[in-house]
Amino acid sequence: MFNIKEPVVSGEHKEYLRKIKIRKLSILLTQIALLVLFFILWEVTARYKIIDPFITSQPSRIIRTLSNLYQEGHLFKHIGVTCGETVVGFLLGTLLGTIIAVILWWSDFLSKVMEPYLVVLNSLPKIALGPVFIVWIGAGPAAIIVIAMSISIVVTILEVLNGFLGVDKDKVKLVKTFGASKLQVLLKVILPSSMPVIVNALKVNVGLSWVGVIVGEFLVSRAGIGYLIVYGGQVFQLDLVMASVLILSLAAALMYQVVAYVERLIVKIK
Amino acid sequence: MKCLVEVSNLFMRYHSLNGETDALVNVNFSVKKGEFFSIVGPSGCGKSTLLSLIAGLIIPSSGQVLIDGKPVLGTSEKVGYMLQKDYLFEWRNIFQNVLLGLEIRKKITEENKNYVLNLLDMYGLAEFKDKYPSQLSGGMRQRAALIRTLASKPEILLLDEAFSALDYQTRLSVADDIYSIIKRENKTAILVTHDIAESISLSDRVMVLSKRPGSVKSIHNIALSVDKKSTLSSREAPEFREYFNKIWKELDVYV
Ligand SMILES: Nc1ncnc2c1ncn2[C@@H]1O[C@H](COP(=O)(O)OP(=O)(O)OP(=O)(O)O)[C@@H](O)[C@H]1O
Numbered sequence: 001m002f003n004i005k006e007p008v009v010s011g012e013h014k015e016y017l018r019k020i021k022i023r024k025l026s027i028l029l030t031q032i033a034l035l036v037l038f039f040i041l042w043e044v045t046a047r048y049k050i051i052d053p054f055i056t057s058q059p060s061r062i063i064r065t066l067s068n069l070y071q072e073g074h075l076f077k078h079i080g081v082t083c084g085e086t087v088v089g090f091l092l093g094t095l096l097g098t099i100i101a102v103i104l105w106w107s108d109f110l111s112k113v114m115e116p117y118l119v120v121l122n123s124l125p126k127i128a129l130g131p132v133f134i135v136w137i138g139a140g141p142a143a144i145i146v147i148a149m150s151i152s153i154v155v156t157i158l159e160v161l162n163g164f165l166g167v168d169k170d171k172v173k174l175v176k177t178f179g180a181s182k183l184q185v186l187l188k189v190i191l192p193s194s195m196p197v198i199v200n201a202l203k204v205n206v207g208l209s210w211v212g213v214i215v216g217e218f219l220v221s222r223a224g225i226g227y228l229i230v231y232g233g234q235v236f237q238l239d240l241v242m243a244s245v246l247i248l249s250l251a252a253a254l255m256y257q258v259v260a261y262v263e264r265l266i267v268k269i270k
Numbered sequence: 271m272k273c274l275v276e277v278s279n280l281f282m283r284y285h286s287l288n289g290e291t292d293a294l295v296n297v298n299f300s301v302k303k304g305e306f307f308s309i310v311g312p313s314g315c316g317k318s319t320l321l322s323l324i325a326g327l328i329i330p331s332s333g334q335v336l337i338d339g340k341p342v343l344g345t346s347e348k349v350g351y352m353l354q355k356d357y358l359f360e361w362r363n364i365f366q367n368v369l370l371g372l373e374i375r376k377k378i379t380e381e382n383k384n385y386v387l388n389l390l391d392m393y394g395l396a397e398f399k400d401k402y403p404s405q406l407s408g409g410m411r412q413r414a415a416l417i418r419t420l421a422s423k424p425e426i427l428l429l430d431e432a433f434s435a436l437d438y439q440t441r442l443s444v445a446d447d448i449y450s451i452i453k454r455e456n457k458t459a460i461l462v463t464h465d466i467a468e469s470i471s472l473s474d475r476v477m478v479l480s481k482r483p484g485s486v487k488s489i490h491n492i493a494l495s496v497d498k499k500s501t502l503s504s505r506e507a508p509e510f511r512e513y514f515n516k517i518w519k520e521l522d523v524y525v
């Protein structure tokens with residue numbers, strides 16, 4: 001049995017901890033202050049016509065735009081559409097990318113055959129394929145999701161396959177001494193060892209998926225935050241554009257936090 | 271005594287883009303049941319290759335390995351393999367780790383689980399069974415790796431420099447532990463090592479391989495005049511130095 005002892009904390013150490021706490025707090029406060037200052041400056045300069053609110057918009061007008069959107073019942077519809085497409089996009093990108101990586105890991109021949117194609121696809125800006133997907137799939141959420149997915153899937157394949165191939169050969173040898181089949185090598189060693197790589201791909205793909213979805217919505221122009229931005233730009237309603245960008249940054253930051261939280265959970269389970 | 275492992279005319283050639291490498295040439299020896307057999311040889315002479323051949327992980331270019339009189343064609347439950355590092359999986363706790371072999375062979379039964387729990391208990395790891403590998407010391411981890419190997423009840427244990435990743439102190443005590451475990455469970459062991467003293471202190475016989483391509487240079491019967499074999503007491507036997515010098519010289523000629 002272990003005795004659980006009260007940790008002895010010296011005064012010096014308490015002082016050290018207190019200093020760190022104060023430092024953390026002052027960093028946070030400065031960050032908030034900077035943001036508040038930025039918005040106040042924006043509002044004041046726009047109000048006194050130092051900058052032209054017609055092209056820069058201004059916080060009070062952004063708030064009015066948001067509340068109008070909300071009252072018309074459109075706000076959450078657009079947010080929902082965009083977030084939904086993004087989530088489906090990065091989950092599909094990660095999942096399909098991992099599945100393809102598994103197939104390429106399984107067949108060394110196929111992997112070698114695909115190598116040059118993957119390299120070319122990887123360096124190709126996938127956005128260029130957007131119009132193609134829209135023609136093939138139709139101008140709607142499905143095409144947008146495919147655009148988002150296409151951005152992340154190739155990187156995922158390359159990263160995850162690299163992770164698979166980087167697994168310690170002797171770990172594989174170990175399970176082979178127990179007579180493991182190739183499927184067992186995959187399930188018992190390769191996949192669990194590569195979990196950090198896969199979760200990391202997931203995190204990177206969140207960012208890529210946002211890019212894909214916004215561009216997709218620019219092209220499809222039916223609904224979503226990207227649509228609001230394009231529409232606002234076309235009718236010269238900078239209030240709408242700025243409001244949408246604001247929502248976008250909030251939503252993106254929030255989603256990143258959620259994925260980071262999931263990552264911590266998975267790492268903890270390991 | 272009957273021979274459990276018989277290696278005859280074994281020849282192994284690796285092919286790669288850089289050319290071909292003869293790893294082993296005309297290797298012949300046999301190991302009796304219950305024997306502790308060591309293999310020493312210069313690095314790269316094909317020791318690991320030899321163990322992989324006995325384990326059935328690779329197929330010889332020619333010649334054959336017989337276990338219980340039957341040729342080795344693939345991995346078998348009769349053979350347990352211990353690698354240099356413990357390779358405990360950090361995503362599994364100790365109990366799940368030691369059950370790995372049984373799990374892969376689809377032999378998780380109450381009876382086998384109890385057998386493994388018994389082993390953990392006997393070798394002082396019972397209270398750590400729900401811990402994760404990173405929470406164990408190097409010596410405990412290597413013992414867990416041994417239990418993982420023993421769990422499938424192999425008759426023959428292949429140890430490929432199984433202690434060399436440990437620091438000297440731990441190495442001596444783990445070698446002692448593993449020696450007594452192997453003797454108590456009445457297993458046959460084939461140990462590959464770089465450490466001449468280790469091979470003499472643990473083994474009934476020591477085989478010296480020549481440099482690559484490895485072939486059998488000599489086999490030494492070790493008879494030490496000590497009551498109880500342990501890595502430390504063995505080293506005090508008067509014959510120890512003789513064996514050491516003899517084997518060292520044979521290795522040296524070829525280094
Ligand atoms: N899969 C392989 N393909 C090609 N050559 C190989 C392969 N495995 C081993 N070799 C070569 O065969 C020779 C013997 O290798 P092996 O690992 O059996 O030696 P070893 O005696 O165990 O060496 P060490 O003392 O370093 O552990 C080496 O020259 C090695 O480069």
Ligand SMILES: [Mg+2]
Pocket residue numbers: 317318319430
């Ligand atoms: Mg070796």
